[in-house]
Amino acid sequence: MSWIISIVNQKGGVGKTTTAINLASSLSTFGKKVLIVDFDAQGNSSRGYGIDISLLNKTIYEALIGKYDINAIIKKTLVKNVDVAPANLRLSNFESETVGTVQDPFKILKNVLSKLTKNYDFILIDCPPSLGLLSINALSASNSALIPVQCEYFAMEGLAQVLSIIKRVQSSYNRDLEIEGFLLTMYETRSTLGKEIVSQVRGLFRENTFNVEIPRNISISESSGKGIPVNLYKPTSAGARAYMQLAKEILENESRRKEEWNCSK
Numbered sequence: 001m002s003w004i005i006s007i008v009n010q011k012g013g014v015g016k017t018t019t020a021i022n023l024a025s026s027l028s029t030f031g032k033k034v035l036i037v038d039f040d041a042q043g044n045s046s047r048g049y050g051i052d053i054s055l056l057n058k059t060i061y062e063a064l065i066g067k068y069d070i071n072a073i074i075k076k077t078l079v080k081n082v083d084v085a086p087a088n089l090r091l092s093n094f095e096s097e098t099v100g101t102v103q104d105p106f107k108i109l110k111n112v113l114s115k116l117t118k119n120y121d122f123i124l125i126d127c128p129p130s131l132g133l134l135s136i137n138a139l140s141a142s143n144s145a146l147i148p149v150q151c152e153y154f155a156m157e158g159l160a161q162v163l164s165i166i167k168r169v170q171s172s173y174n175r176d177l178e179i180e181g182f183l184l185t186m187y188e189t190r191s192t193l194g195k196e197i198v199s200q201v202r203g204l205f206r207e208n209t210f211n212v213e214i215p216r217n218i219s220i221s222e223s224s225g226k227g228i229p230v231n232l233y234k235p236t237s238a239g240a241r242a243y244m245q246l247a248k249e250i251l252e253n254e255s256r257r258k259e260e261w262n263c264s265k
């Protein structure tokens with residue numbers, strides 16, 4: 001069984017896509033098989049793996065509308081254990097075409113993913129910067145939510161909204177949805193503001209905040225532009241090491257869940 005994580009925050013530019021790309025690659029170095037579901041019409045996580053999305057006619061959109069089987073749209077990447085279900089601009093039609101015409105519009109992705117034939121250890125859903133139909137579909141299909149929080153002005157703004165959507169999904173569509181963790185991103189160690197945000201988030205969500213903070217690091221932004229994950233581009237960079245640390249924490253969460261599950265049997 002795959003563990004499905006939505007990477008979600010309606011605030012734009014907080015590091016959702018960067019986290020999907022680099023967490024996937026880091027998890028793969030521990031032998032894990034990972035699928036990234038690009039759930040944003042910008043197609044940035046597909047591009048981050050060097051996929052040319054402009055001419056693609058088999059994308060997650062076609063899987064959602066039932067034109068192609070999910071297994072037929074998945075692309076292999078340069079990283080052995082990382083596959084991508086790509087997206088492009090056509091995904092932006094999904095909401096207007098679906099609302100009011102489909103029964104159970106919030107469970108479409110869950111049904112699509114249930115048809116996967118390859119066994120992935122982790123599925124990471126890179127959500128768009130909004131809390132509309134796509135993000136609700138992602139959360140309904142997920143075991144947990146990972147929420148990147150940028151260490152910047154107004155970082156806390158909007159977190160209440162993310163949490164309220166998570167509650168809504170828990171009460172209506174997916175009561176087992178967990179919070180995987182809040183992830184502090186683009187942290188500048190020398191900035192006072194950065195330190196303040198870190199202590200605010202840790203103060204509010206201590207239990208649920210990852211220990212690692214992702215630093216603002218030039219190798220991270222350069223690697224995305226080149227279409228490769230940072231751990232292949234600059235393996236010794238602070239950014240690559242931080243995402244490796246995040247993968248370890250996710251794997252520790254996995255071990256803890258397995259232990260709890262064994263104890264409850």
Ligand SMILES: Nc1ncnc2c1ncn2[C@@H]1O[C@H](COP(=O)(O)OP(=O)(O)OP(=O)(O)O)[C@@H](O)[C@H]1O
Nearest residue numbers: 012013014015016017018129186215216217220221
């Ligand atoms: N740790 C980092 N260090 C340096 N640059 C970063 C870091 N994380 C992200 N960036 C850069 O910040 C920009 C926004 O990041 P990203 O695309 O991951 O955010 P996003 O939340 O997915 O945005 P959107 O809401 O538009 O989907 C990108 O140009 C990315 O390369």
Ligand SMILES: [Mg+2]
Nearest residue numbers: 016017040044
């Ligand atoms: Mg993004």
